[in-house]
Amino acid sequence: MAGKDNNNMDMDGVGFSLAIGALKALAFVYDVLTFPVYIILQRPWRLRQLSRTIKAKPIHDDIKSITYRSTVQPKDHHITLVREKIDTMAKMFEYCSKKYPNKRCLGTREILAEEDELQPNGRVFKKFVMGDYKWKTFSEVNILASNFGKGVRELGNPAGKNVAIFAETRAEWMIAAHGIFKQNIPLVTIYATLGDDAIAHAINETEVSTIITSYELLSKFKNILRMTPRVQTLIYMEDQLKGLESADGYKEGVQIIKFEDVIKQGAKSSIVAEPPKTDDIAIIMYTSGSTGVPKGVILKQRNLIATLKGFCDSTPIYETDIMIGFLPLAHVFELLVESVCQFAGVPIGYSGPLTMTDFSNKIQKGTKGDATVLCPTVLTSVPLILDRISKNIQERVSKSGNLKKVIFKFAYEYKSAWKKRGYATPLIDKLIFSPITNLVGGNMRLMIAGGAPLSPETHEQISTCLCVTIIQGYGLTETTSCACVQDLYDMTFGRVGAPCTICDIKLISWEEGNYRVTDKPYPRGEIIIGGDNISAGYYKLPEKTDEDFFEADGKRWFRTGDIVEVHEDGVVKIIDRKKDLVKLQAGEYVSLGKVEAELKTCPLVDNICVYGESSKDFCVALVVPNQQNLEDLAAKKGVENKSFEELCVNPVIEKAVVKELAEHGKKSKLAKFEIPAAIKLVTEVWSPDMGLVTAAFKLKRKDIQERYKHEINRMYAS
The missing domain is CATH 3.40.50.12780 (ANL, N-terminal domain)
Structure with a gap:
């Protein structure tokens, strides 16, 4: 029997190799035949040229600060x-x-x-x-x-x-x-x-x-x-x-x-x-x-x-x-x-979460959700929702047959390669990705993401599979949600765009965190925003207002507490946050937000809160696991006939998740001291009504730590 199984596996492997070879040959013939047409119709060199344009330039700089201003001209509206x-x-x-x-x-x-x-x-x-x-x-x-x-x-x-x-x-x-x-x-x-x-x-x-x-x-x-x-x-x-x-x-x-x-x-x-x-x-x-x-x-x-x-x-x-x-x-x-x-x-x-798609909780089986009826072209979202869509796509692909997986993987890589050169892939979009685009009505062309940094992996996957342009923005309530917005033609992922036309951004060195405007290859520091979009301050909180806001150069400015680097085209990348920085016992600084952003892309993780104590030499984490993926991991480890709650307290599963996070962290280029050495699997989903995340699904770190303080103490004691 074992011999027969091995033979079947060998046959499958040969079959998949032949299938991939056939797909590559077919794609090669298709590329040769259509390339002259695509290059004339799509003019990809224009997109590549627009992607490389300078979006903002320094208007003032010294050894402690640099001020940037948009190079974009005001549009018709x-x-x-x-x-x-x-x-x-x-x-x-x-x-x-x-x-x-x-x-x-x-x-x-x-x-x-x-x-x-x-x-x-x-x-x-x-x-x-x-x-x-x-x-x-x-x-x-x-x-x-x-x-x-x-x-x-x-x-x-x-x-x-x-x-x-x-x-x-x-x-x-x-x-x-x-x-x-x-x-x-x-x-x-x-x-x-x-x-x-x-x-x-x-x-x-x-x-x-x-x-x-x-x-x-x-x-x-x-x-x-x-x-x-x-x-x-x-x-x-x-x-x-x-x-x-x-x-x-x-x-x-x-x-x-x-x-x-x-x-x-x-x-x-x-x-x-x-x-x-x-x-x-x-x-x-x-x-x-x-x-x-x-x-x-x-x-x-x-x-x-x-x-x-x-x-x-x-x-x-x-x-x-x-x-x-x-x-x-x-x-x-x-x-x-x-x-x-x-x-x-x-x-x-x-629309709302209960009626948006054909599979939403309040939609009858066989009837249409709001997106299918409306067929929208524009949508705003926050990274957490896009992360969930991304994981949902991964889950559907993983549950499909082996041949479908091979075809999907080939199509994804094929499209990604051509997109990086500035080309669209209409045939692949129609044949492979249209079932996914139909989840949001089939006509979606633009998603505007804000509220928190969007991981490059999610950005690329949603953009590729939903056949949409995702524009990532950065702003705060105190800046009327406006500071930076990604350019429509920007072909990169993981950046939040250049300053908007109505405000300037100032980069100021943060010596304590070792971020300086003189850093190479890119200047780094705290981002401060100035312009007519800056709030008058906090209601009935004059001391807090004076602490965070100030007037200079004829503008009102707001200290964000966010640490960024600015690239040569004037585009901003968020890399840290002052309040999220923890110094461990050995003197290493850990950016909790950065670690969470990387580990959140792990298929096992729906949400995560990393915690570090200055008296310890390692971090720990509270993890809200993805139920389906946790059950799949349990099956691989031979842990069966257990409920989700039982899996979350099972030491074998806990150890396996720690190992998975460590491997994912290494792939994400996290340092060893940044990767949690111990975790606690949490069965409850963190929602705004629990008071553990904001309405934009940002972690309320202090509230989470207070709620799970006994679990945190146990992790460190273990």
């Missing part, structure tokens, strides 16, 4: 904003409604019913019966926003008095925001994933009496209202299927009113709008920061318009595009990318 004297968000949307009155603006997928669906294992899940997208035109959205803003004023909230919005991303969120902007009411934005204490902190600190929320989140206020004595009015966005049957359980004296009723009230109002000026506060954005309680970042109208100009110059959005919106609008990154789309006349269809 930026010029229009200046020419039309658009210096507030109210003026921006008024302009859009006049330019594109009858164009589709905001779309919501209709939910017709909710039905039980029997699963193969006998369980019953609730699934939506979905209809088509229902659209509101720019003119309709403008009228609804105007009436909503007046309705809020009618409810007793004057211009200049803060209003909070605590809701998921949806069309009503954007309508409410524009309505409030029109009335010069500062908008306090709070992530829908924050815990009750953090929500109450933001509401109390900003002294709001009116809160806009959604039906889905309304019940949270039964508890929150007990902690927020100033709140008098709750406005809620209605659910498509359910209505509020009773106000029982809510604090007495608080008015609860439908979103639609506020609009109706505003439609009858004779209140005259009080439009904002460019230096008025537009937003107080509460960031679920990686340390401490959330801070309110003050963003003025001028800050939002500055970033809008910068994004218009760096983000290739066209009137023919369609955007799918699902990231939190409570973050200025999503808000302003959607604003770029509005300024370009692009319709935005809203």
Whole structure:
């Protein structure tokens, strides 16, 4: 029997070798025949030339700092904003409604019913019966926003008095925001994933009496209202299927009113709008920061318009595009990318994780998810979501037959090789990668990634398999999400782009971390950002504001704490973070964020938090494992008939994961002292509502360490 098996394996090996040989021969003939056509039609030398252009140049340098400025010229939309004297968000949307009155603006997928669906294992899940997208035109959205803003004023909230919005991303969120902007009411934005204490902190600190929320989140206020004595009015966005049957359980004296009723009230109002000026506060954005309680970042109208100009110059959005919106609008990154789309006349269809794809939790088997119905061309994302898509692709390929694996691997390498030379591969895209592109509607051409550095491996894989251009950006809430954006023609991976047209970046040596602007081959140091996009500071935190912000050279600047290197074309690569640097007992510095970014690309890892103590000579790590890949590893090690929870506490599996991480770390060129010597496998998935990651899925390091302090102590003791 063993002999027969070996013979079969030999036969398979011969078969695969023949298959690869045939593919290579076929590809060679195809290349010879099509090369003259492709070189004429695609003109790859233009792409290579554009990729090599200088994107930013030093305008000042000395032994301790270098200041860089973009070489890019303002594009048409930026010029229009200046020419039309658009210096507030109210003026921006008024302009859009006049330019594109009858164009589709905001779309919501209709939910017709909710039905039980029997699963193969006998369980019953609730699934939506979905209809088509229902659209509101720019003119309709403008009228609804105007009436909503007046309705809020009618409810007793004057211009200049803060209003909070605590809701998921949806069309009503954007309508409410524009309505409030029109009335010069500062908008306090709070992530829908924050815990009750953090929500109450933001509401109390900003002294709001009116809160806009959604039906889905309304019940949270039964508890929150007990902690927020100033709140008098709750406005809620209605659910498509359910209505509020009773106000029982809510604090007495608080008015609860439908979103639609506020609009109706505003439609009858004779209140005259009080439009904002460019230096008025537009937003107080509460960031679920990686340390401490959330801070309110003050963003003025001028800050939002500055970033809008910068994004218009760096983000290739066209009137023919369609955007799918699902990231939190409570973050200025999503808000302003959607604003770029509005300024370009692009319709935005809203979605969520439960209905986005054909395989999402609330989509009935055999019916279409939002992306399939909408067929979007533009999407914003954060690296964690792209990492998950990447691992999902790897998992699907690994489960396919051996021949399919060989074909996929050949196609991937073939496409990557030609892409690096500046060529597109339309036939390979159609034959091999179209099933993957259909997961997001089949028309996706551009993904804009922000919130954290995107690993080069994920960047390349998503770009190749989904046949899209990924533009990676870098910014912070304090810089109105704008600092650097990758050029459309940049053919490299792992860099965040050059400074935007509306701001300068300054590199300052950080002696303690051994990063200097005199370093070779590239200058390195802390990145400091200056321009009209820089926040006025932190709400009611003057000392913290003075610590992080300063004025110089006629600009306002923000100290980011991020360490970067700047390449000869003016493009920035993030390499470290001040707060993530740990000095081990032997004197080696470990950048925890850098190590996590590398180890997160390991197929076994869904999430990871690395920890180091200065009194020890090694690091340890808390690992959220990928369940399927952990089970596959267990099978290889002969550990069978164990639950996921049992595998996570199994010493054999723990040891095997440590070994896998060490091998992956070596491949990623991590030093031995950077690779965790001990790990703890964590069964719970870290989510924003647990308070362990931010809404942008950045680790809240202190909270994680506090939650798992006993496990960390045990790892070091072992």
